Amino acid sequence: MAKKLIKRFMPDQQAIKDNKCLKVFGSLLHNPNLWHLNRHSVAKAFAVGLFFAFMPVPFQMILAAAAAIILHANLPLSVALVWLTNPFTMPFIFYGCYLVGTLILGVRERSFQFEASWQWVIDSLSTIGPAFLLGCGVLALLFSVLGYFTIQMLWRYQTIKAWQKRPHK
Template structure:
């Protein structure tokens, strides 16, 4: 069942509450609905977490938490899913996002080489920035929707299989 698999890898709610970056939410983190794991909270958490995984800012976890709290979806799962984009996966994911943005804006692909300097970042914002940022939002929306509907389907399928197994056993 997806619930058991998700619980296996989900961070502990006490460690989330103690996270300094999330301390800005204070008492809001004590809402019990943020810690329940059911189909509704899991599918919403996947949508929120996967969307913010594609947003290229250093405080993705805080943004995911900020949206998970008013939507009352599973907070640890939302926060954990932003780590899909980590230092190993960021280059290919953000390259694909740039290509998607170029396609949507109907701009030609511009060859570029990454340089870890502030000057390169500032110069790139005017050349590849619009395509990259739009691609990030588009990919975030697409993968957020895939996560939402995919987990919803897997959860329902898992429950249907469990009921089928029970029916056959009886």
């Protein structure tokens, strides 16, 4: 059940190989183990994808692909999960990261107005940056570990249920 659900939403293997950003990996993308769907590769893919989804860095897909190759995680799933932070969800997720960072650091929440400029980014690194970056790191670790163990447990549960439904001889 879990395998079929994941297969339905997973990007096409050829589309990943043809992605111009991922061409930097060359023949490494041809490793068949990066495309298998099993409990371990999917759990690692969730950990990788969720970790990089919370990282406020450019080229998240490339970083997730590199980590998937190194960790032998399912490549398309690792890359696809990065898109949890997309232009629609990113403000909410990153604001949540900032709030978590302020909570951990014990500092007051500052009001700020976002501007799409490098000067704003540079200026905000000293004001809201520490809380934001700490929150991103904490939530990236938390959700990657949660994702890994949740997939491991769900996959195992589904396997046990499937075995119990088999006819006994």
